[in-house]
Structure formats: C-alpha cells, structure tokens
Amino acid sequence: MKPHLPITLLLVTAAGAPVCAIEPPAVEVSMESQFSSDITLTQSTASWFDQAGPWNWNVSISGATTGIDYQPVTENLFGYATQLSESRVAGQASARHTLTPKLTALAGVSAYSGFANFQSVWINEFYQQWFAGLPGLEDPGPSGANGTLGLRWEYRTGTGFIESSVTRAHDVIAPGYDEVIDPDQGLVGVTPLRDQLNTVGWSVKFENILTRRLRSQFEFRLAGQSESGLRLSGLAALNWAIAKNWVARLDTGYITESPYEPQQTPRFRSGWAAVTLDRHLGEHWWVSISGRGYSDNGVVQDSISFSTSAPAITAWQATLGIRGVWGRHSVKLSGGPYFTDYAPVDFSTLFFANLYRDRTYGVVQAGYRYEF
Amino acid sequence: MKVPRPPRPVAALILLPLLLAGCAGPKIAQQRYVSQLDMVFSSSSIWSFDQPLSLQTETGRAFAGGGSGAGCTSCK
Numbered sequence: 036m037k038p039h040l041p042i043t044l045l046l047v048t049a050a051g052a053p054v055c056a057i058e059p060p061a062v063e064v065s066m067e068s069q070f071s072s073d074i075t076l077t078q079s080t081a082s083w084f085d086q087a088g089p090w091n092w093n094v095s096i097s098g099a100t101t102g103i104d105y106q107p108v109t110e111n112l113f114g115y116a117t118q119l120s121e122s123r124v125a126g127q128a129s130a131r132h133t134l135t136p137k138l139t140a141l142a143g144v145s146a147y148s149g150f151a152n153f154q155s156v157w158i159n160e161f162y163q164q165w166f167a168g169l170p171g172l173e174d175p176g177p178s179g180a181n182g183t184l185g186l187r188w189e190y191r192t193g194t195g196f197i198e199s200s201v202t203r204a205h206d207v208i209a210p211g212y213d214e215v216i217d218p219d220q221g222l223v224g225v226t227p228l229r230d231q232l233n234t235v236g237w238s239v240k241f242e243n244i245l246t247r248r249l250r251s252q253f254e255f256r257l258a259g260q261s262e263s264g265l266r267l268s269g270l271a272a273l274n275w276a277i278a279k280n281w282v283a284r285l286d287t288g289y290i291t292e293s294p295y296e297p298q299q300t301p302r303f304r305s306g307w308a309a310v311t312l313d314r315h316l317g318e319h320w321w322v323s324i325s326g327r328g329y330s331d332n333g334v335v336q337d338s339i340s341f342s343t344s345a346p347a348i349t350a351w352q353a354t355l356g357i358r359g360v361w362g363r364h365s366v367k368l369s370g371g372p373y374f375t376d377y378a379p380v381d382f383s384t385l386f387f388a389n390l391y392r393d394r395t396y397g398v399v400q401a402g403y404r405y406e407f
Numbered sequence: 408m409k410v411p412r413p414p415r416p417v418a419a420l421i422l423l424p425l426l427l428a429g430c431a432g433p434k435i436a437q438q439r440y441v442s443q444l445d446m447v448f449s450s451s452s453i454w455s456f457d458q459p460l461s462l463q464t465e466t467g468r469a470f471a472g473g474g475s476g477a478g479c480t481s482c483k
Contacts, residue, residue, distance in 0.1 A: 058449070058450055058451055061451070063451060063452060063453070065452035065453075067458075067459060067460050068460075069460040069461065076460050076463065078459065078460060080452065082452070084451075093450065151463075152463035153463055154463070191432060192435075193432070193434075193435045193438065194432025194433065194438075195432060202470070204471075234470075234471045236470055236471055238470075242448065243432060244432040244433060244438060244441050245432060246432070246433060247433045247437050247438070247439075247440055247441065248440045248441065249441070250441045250446055250447070250448070252448050256470060258470050258471035259471070260471040263471065266470075266471050268470075272448065274441075274445075274446045274447075274448075276440035276441065276443065276446055282443065282445045282446055284445075284456060286456070288468065290467050290468075303467070304467075305465070305466075305467020305468070306467075307465065307467070307468060309456070311456050313445045315443070315445070321444070321445055323445075323456070325456060327458070329461075329465045329467070329468070331465070331466070331467040345466065348464065348465070350461070350464060350465060352458060352461065354458070356456075358444075358445075358453060358454070360444065365451075365453045366453070367452070367453045367454075373458070373461060375464055398458060398460070398461070400452075400458075402452045402453050403453075404451060404452075404453045
C-alpha cells in the first residue's frame, strides 16, 4: 500500500515553502477543522516570519489530529468497530537569500511524524484487524522529510517573476501486506510490502502583474514517486480587482499521471477550480464567498484479492469568510460545507466501502497574525 | 517510467504564461489595485483562500503520488 498523500508533499503544496511573496516580520497562529459524523480532522499551526539583511525566513510547527469511528463492512468477518485517534507533528522552515536585486535563492526543509491522512489510518486498522496475530504484521511508524532548493528571478521590475525549484522527499509509510500461503496450512503469515517512498519533483512558476487590476500566477510541475508514474501538473490563478473594494480570485488546475505499469492501469487525471469573491467593507473588514469543485477518475487497480484504491471522486465546497485588520493585528474566520461524492466501490475495493462513502463535512478555519 | 504527453489543458497552462510574460505590466505607481491585501498571493494563512485538510481527500491536488500506483494489495 502507498499512502494517498505524503505529508511532506502536502507541506510543499499547501504551505508553499519557498514559493510565495516575501512576508513582513510577523507571528501567526491558525487552525482548521474538518468534521463529519464519523471523521474529525484538525490541524493547528504556529508560524514565525522574519528577516535580517539579505535573509528572509519562515519557521512553523504544526500539530494535527485524526479521529475516526472505524466501521468495517459486514462482509469483513474479522473486523470490528472501534474508535481510532492519531496525531501528527510537523515542522517546516524556509529561507530566502537576496543574491542580487533581481535574483533570490530559495531553500526549504520540512519533516513530520505520524499518519499522513485519515485514509492511511483507516487502511492500517483494516490490516491490523484482518491479519491480527499473524507473523510479519508490523506496528507502523509513518514519518518523512523533504528539502527544496530554488531560484526566483524578477525579470521585469515589480511586475514579472519566474521561480523554479527542485524537491526531494522521503517518506516512511504504513505498509500493505502480501499473504504467505502454505499449501497445507493455508494462511501462515504476511509479508510487508513497500514501506518507503522517494519523490523527486521540479516546478516552475510565473507570477505577473498583467494590468493595473490583474495579477496572475501560472505553475507547471513535474514529479515522480516510487511505484507511481510521472505526474504533470498545470496550475493557474488569476486575481482581478473588478471594482473599488471588489476582488475576484480564480484558481484552477489539472494533473495527469502516467500509469506505473502501463498495461495494468489507465492514466490518472484530476481537475479542480475555485472562484472567490471578496468585498472590502469599510476600513477594517473583508468578507468573501467561495465555491470550489474537484474531480478525479480514481485509481483503478488490477487486483487478485483486494485493493485499497480510492474510486473516482467529485467534491464540492462552499465557504464564507471574514477577515479583519487593525494596525498590526489581523484575524480570519471562515467556514462552510464540503461534500464528497465517490463512485461505487467494485469487488476488489468492497472492504473499503465505508471509507470511500459519500460524506458531508463541516469545515472551519481561524487565524490570528501580529506584525512586528 | 513512461513520460506522458501533456494533454491540451496542461499544454495551454504551460504556453499561456509564456505569452503573458512578454507583456509589459503597469508601473509601480499604477499598482494600487494589485497591491491590495486580497490581491496578493500570500503565504500567510490569513490571506490564504485554500483548504489544506481537503488535500487528504483530493489526492490529485498533491505535488506527487496518490495516483495510478496507489493501494494495490496482491496485485496481478
């Protein structure tokens, strides 16, 4: 089994180690919670942004929890319902060094300990129950680390930037298992499958101020991971100052991943888009409303017994947010519903029908920032 | 490892910035609107409009992994 999303790469993707605009010196705390009737996820982060001379850096630590009311399908004769609770800690640091007025060097590292996502927790519990007591079953200790190096070039003063970086990541994961079958005694043990993943990636990003009211960002990524095909990603973001005090933000992306073994699986594809409308109210407040959609074609596996692969999914999210700024202080509160709609499981993924079932989540985000 | 041919949406996203990057942008004094707090691509969580926890479900948004090689036990 391979984890669905190594957290080191999540940090690269979401926290954006060395990829965004330089932040002024500040401290920041934020939290997010995503909850349904049987799954509750939380993530809290504390960050410090600072600078000295040609150096500018950001350090953050985060803690995350996963709570699951684990419920096996009725066809799973060895399974039983239980409450699962896991935690994860992660640290991230990134730095920039101004080499020349136009050229900046970028570097970032991150590390974590704990399960990367709730699917991994669920699937690991399935294995622990299904193969309980058999020789070869391991108590997993997922962890990982990554490093990023890059350059940012301001090729047009104040309006045109190109940024390119390479990323290397290593993850220790909770393994899947192969059954050890004795012709006379039947199932006598299990053999852990791959428990480490290596990832190498490259990205190039263009950020431009196109007009007095348009700011754009385009990114192209190329990444390869153990037992995965090469993944190509194209991402685009456009911020548009529609009128005084009104801003529209568009984010969209598309990825395609070649199959690891071309004869066995089709190409993985996914696409997403988000639209946000933001209104500046008076001097201190901003109110936003967002809509977002995501879809992929799932992971099709040619399995002779069972597979943990996720079927195709479509997801929708609506968010209402409010932000306030008073001098050095900034706050944010946002929330809304998040709907996931999976395609039906097939015979090979039947044991994970409760994991890959449609859910309605509530999502809440809050944050506070103080600038020095 | 077979290198996939970029489909049209990805190819368009690659080519578009190359075209736009050649355009002259506004002068610094004309950047009042694009410098607003909600117009900047910020790494601050206050001005981020992303949903990090949904990345656990939406594996296609990840930098790598979670795709066609994932999750097979006892594969052929």
